[in-house]
Amino acid sequence: MNSYPELQPAARVLLGPGPSNVHPRVMRALLSPVVGHLDPDFLRVMEDIKKLLRLVFQTSNEITFPVSGTGSAGMETALANLIEDGDEVVIGANGVFGDRAADAAERLGAKVHRVEAEWGRIVEPERLEAALKALRKPKLLLVVHAETSTGVLQPVSELGRMAHRYGALFAMDAVTSLGCLPVEIDKWEVDACYSCTQKGIGAPPGLAPVTFSTRAMEAVRARKAKCRSWYFDLAMIERYWGADRLYHHTAPITMNYALYEALRLIAEEGLEPRFKRHLENSAALKAGLLAMGLELAAQEGYRLPQLTAVRVPDRIDDAKVRADLLRLFNTEVGAGLGPFKGKVWRIGLMGESSRRANVMLILSALESALTAQGMEIARGAALLAADRAYNDA
Ligand SMILES: *Cc1c(COP(=O)(O)O)cnc(C)c1O
Numbered sequence: 001m002n003s004y005p006e007l008q009p010a011a012r013v014l015l016g017p018g019p020s021n022v023h024p025r026v027m028r029a030l031l032s033p034v035v036g037h038l039d040p041d042f043l044r045v046m047e048d049i050k051k052l053l054r055l056v057f058q059t060s061n062e063i064t065f066p067v068s069g070t071g072s073a074g075m076e077t078a079l080a081n082l083i084e085d086g087d088e089v090v091i092g093a094n095g096v097f098g099d100r101a102a103d104a105a106e107r108l109g110a111k112v113h114r115v116e117a118e119w120g121r122i123v124e125p126e127r128l129e130a131a132l133k134a135l136r137k138p139k140l141l142l143v144v145h146a147e148t149s150t151g152v153l154q155p156v157s158e159l160g161r162m163a164h165r166y167g168a169l170f171a172m173d174a175v176t177s178l179g180c181l182p183v184e185i186d187k188w189e190v191d192a193c194y195s196c197t198q199k200g201i202g203a204p205p206g207l208a209p210v211t212f213s214t215r216a217m218e219a220v221r222a223r224k225a226k227c228r229s230w231y232f233d234l235a236m237i238e239r240y241w242g243a244d245r246l247y248h249h250t251a252p253i254t255m256n257y258a259l260y261e262a263l264r265l266i267a268e269e270g271l272e273p274r275f276k277r278h279l280e281n282s283a284a285l286k287a288g289l290l291a292m293g294l295e296l297a298a299q300e301g302y303r304l305p306q307l308t309a310v311r312v313p314d315r316i317d318d319a320k321v322r323a324d325l326l327r328l329f330n331t332e333v334g335a336g337l338g339p340f341k342g343k344v345w346r347i348g349l350m351g352e353s354s355r356r357a358n359v360m361l362i363l364s365a366l367e368s369a370l371t372a373q374g375m376e377i378a379r380g381a382a383l384l385a386a387d388r389a390y391n392d393a
Pocket of ligand 1: 018070071072073097144146147148149173174175176196205
């Protein structure tokens with residue numbers, strides 16, 4: 001008979017691009033009893049999740065709920081419901097996740113117009129506007145708020161109004177921003193937005209919070225043909241998450257418990273203090289990295305507080321540094337993707353992981369791993385710079 005070992009995953013310090021660390025209260029919520037997906041107790045949790053999601057998305061949108069699936073399922077939901085055959089769609093492409101949305105939109109039958117920018121730079125709003133202007137009838141503009149592959153923060157607050165001037169809807173990928181940075185759906189006139197549970201929200205991966213404006217839902221209801229996806233068809237899902245309670249698919253009960261508890265933690269902390277915590281830890285991390293002589297990959301002035309892309313110095317073995325961090329410091333950071341493969345590390349300080357202790361840990365761990373490969377670093381300079389940043393904050 002085969003014997004299979006008991007699961008024994010290590011409890012890592014997760015400082016990559018997600019998943020991030022999960023609060024013990026959220027882990028405990030996962031152990032709550034599984035009930036039926038139409039159980040009155042579960043229906044109450046569903047209603048509270050919708051309310052709490054409206055709080056973090058800063059919206060009054062009725063259609064606000066977690067899609068069953070990871071962040072990419074949220075993306076598919078937004079695109080599959082808003083795109084009809086031949087629709088003209090403008091997508092900002094300056095990293096992995098803009099490219100992914102462009103690929104998905106194309107598969108759904110859209111004519112995609114990619115507005116590209118160099119990796120590490122924002123997509124200039126004027127270029128997005130020019131792309132909209134050039135089209136007779138643009139249907140949708142989509143950008144990535146926080147591009148996790150490069151560490152770039154895209155300015156988005158005016159893009160909704162801009163898209164509306166050209167008769168287009170505005171969709172936004174907030175997979176890495178929700179719970180770390182202000183995401184102001186109503187104020188910015190965002191029509192469709194998707195996120196995930198495992199980055200800024202601080203729950204395990206498995207659900208994708210989404211929100212759709214009245215304008216977006218009018219477009220969904222005015223579709224000529226049914227949504228191309230059965231599973232992500234909002235017209236059907238809203239009858240389960242809405243008042244009808246009509247069975248569509250079985251909601252992942254325990255993941256919804258986890259999301260509920262994670263959102264309760266966010267509400268207790270408050271959005272403003274939470275954003276401030278992310279900014280302070282990020283400022284200390286960046287000060288430390290620069291003091292160590294490292295360079296940041298994202299354009300100055302547009303750097304994310306929750307995800308920092310750091311250039312791998314010449315003659316340093318990227319994979320060996322990451323292996324040392326994991327083996328000697330039990331800490332995970334992310335590797336570079338695409339054109340950044342082997343060229344950057346991605347250090348995440350998202351949600352629960354955004355802690356002063358983690359900033360000091362990763363700075364001293366990096367100092368040790370880089371020194372081991374012969375890089376000359378003034379020992380202690382990074383920790384000192386980080387300390388100063390905290391004291392100045
Ligand atoms: C992680 C990520 C995604 C994909 O989310 P999954 O949960 O991995 O499916 C999409 N967009 C951005 C910006 C991300 O960081």
